[in-house]
Amino acid sequence: MDTPAGPVPRVRTRMLPSDRLGTALARLGATRHRYKVVPGLYCVGNPTPDSPVLVTANYKLTFDAVRTELSGQDAWLLVTDTRGINVWCAAGKNLFATHEIVLSVRNAQLDKVVAHRTLVLPQLGAPGVAAYRVKRECGFKVVWGPVRAADLPAFLADGFTATGKMRMVDFPLRERAVLIPVEIFLLWKLLAWVLPLSFLLSAIGPDVFSFSALWQRGVCAATATLVGILAGCAAVPLLLDRLPWRQFWPKGALTGCLAGLAAVLLLPLSGLVENVALLLWTTAVSSYLAMNFTGSTPYTSPSGVEAEMRRGIPLQAAAALAGLILWLAAPFLG
Incomplete structure (x- = not known):
C-alpha cells in the first residue's frame, strides 16, 4: 500500500503450502540458518496512520507466527534485522537491540507513516532493549506486548x-516435542564419523582385527550410540517436567542410564565389561546432548548454562572415556 514514506508490502495472514514446506525444513534444521525475510516495514489488512506498529524479528518462523495471528487486524509490522534469529535469542546476542530498533524506525521513516509514537515490542525482546533510549533516540515510546503472538489480538483489543497469563513463559509438551527433529537432524555429520568408527574399533581384539566382531560388536556399539541420542534428544524434552533436578546434564544422565540398561539387556552381549562400557557410553551421550536444550527453555540463564557446563562436561568426558577404554579392553579380558 502507498504511504508518505513510499510503498509498503502487504502480507498475508494465512500460510501457503510453500510456507508450510519452509517451516518443515526449518524445523528439521535444513534451512534454519537462512530462513529469514527482508527487514523493513510491512502491513496486514488496511492500516491507517493510527494503526498499531508491532516490532518483530526477521527470522521467518517468528515473522510467520506474528502475521498469522493478525487475521482481521489492521496493523504495521516493523521487522528488524536480527540476522535470521528469533527474538529471544537475538535479544541475548545484542541483535534484537536498542540500536537495531532505532535504525529500523529511521530506515522505514516511520514518523511519516503513523501519527502516533508507540511501538509494541515482544516481551521476550526486553533483555536487549532499553526502552528509554529508544524514546530518546527516535521519539517512539516502547510498549511491551505479550510473550506469545497468539495473545496479540486480545492485547490490541484491550x-x-x-x-498476567500473557506475561508468563511456559514450555508445554508440544513446544518441547517440536525441538526434537532439529536436534537429531543436526547430528548427521557427527554420526557419519562416529558410527563407522564404532564398527572399526569394535573389530579390534586378540586377533588384531576380527570381521565377525566388526559386525556383532559394531552393531551393539552403534545401537548404544543411537539409544543415547534418543535418550538425550527425545526422552529429556518429552519428560522434562517429570525428571528430577533443575540442570539438564543429570536429567540426560538419568534417561541415558535407564535407556542404556534396557539396551544392554536386549543386545547380544555376554561380557560384564562390555555391558558396563555401553552403559557408560549411553549415559555420557545422553547427558551431553540434553544440555542442548538449555538455550531453548525458561529453566536456566546464560550464567546457569556456564555453571552447568563446568560441572557436567568433565563428568561426561570421564564416562565416555571410561566406556571407550572398557569397550576396547573387553575382547582381551574375555
Whole structure:
C-alpha cells in the first residue's frame, strides 16, 4: 500500500503450502540458518496512520507466527534485522537491540507513516532493549506486548493491556516435542564419523582385527550410540517436567542410564565389561546432548548454562572415556 514514506508490502495472514514446506525444513534444521525475510516495514489488512506498529524479528518462523495471528487486524509490522534469529535469542546476542530498533524506525521513516509514537515490542525482546533510549533516540515510546503472538489480538483489543497469563513463559509438551527433529537432524555429520568408527574399533581384539566382531560388536556399539541420542534428544524434552533436578546434564544422565540398561539387556552381549562400557557410553551421550536444550527453555540463564557446563562436561568426558577404554579392553579380558 502507498504511504508518505513510499510503498509498503502487504502480507498475508494465512500460510501457503510453500510456507508450510519452509517451516518443515526449518524445523528439521535444513534451512534454519537462512530462513529469514527482508527487514523493513510491512502491513496486514488496511492500516491507517493510527494503526498499531508491532516490532518483530526477521527470522521467518517468528515473522510467520506474528502475521498469522493478525487475521482481521489492521496493523504495521516493523521487522528488524536480527540476522535470521528469533527474538529471544537475538535479544541475548545484542541483535534484537536498542540500536537495531532505532535504525529500523529511521530506515522505514516511520514518523511519516503513523501519527502516533508507540511501538509494541515482544516481551521476550526486553533483555536487549532499553526502552528509554529508544524514546530518546527516535521519539517512539516502547510498549511491551505479550510473550506469545497468539495473545496479540486480545492485547490490541484491550488497549495494549496484558494479563498476567500473557506475561508468563511456559514450555508445554508440544513446544518441547517440536525441538526434537532439529536436534537429531543436526547430528548427521557427527554420526557419519562416529558410527563407522564404532564398527572399526569394535573389530579390534586378540586377533588384531576380527570381521565377525566388526559386525556383532559394531552393531551393539552403534545401537548404544543411537539409544543415547534418543535418550538425550527425545526422552529429556518429552519428560522434562517429570525428571528430577533443575540442570539438564543429570536429567540426560538419568534417561541415558535407564535407556542404556534396557539396551544392554536386549543386545547380544555376554561380557560384564562390555555391558558396563555401553552403559557408560549411553549415559555420557545422553547427558551431553540434553544440555542442548538449555538455550531453548525458561529453566536456566546464560550464567546457569556456564555453571552447568563446568560441572557436567568433565563428568561426561570421564564416562565416555571410561566406556571407550572398557569397550576396547573387553575382547582381551574375555
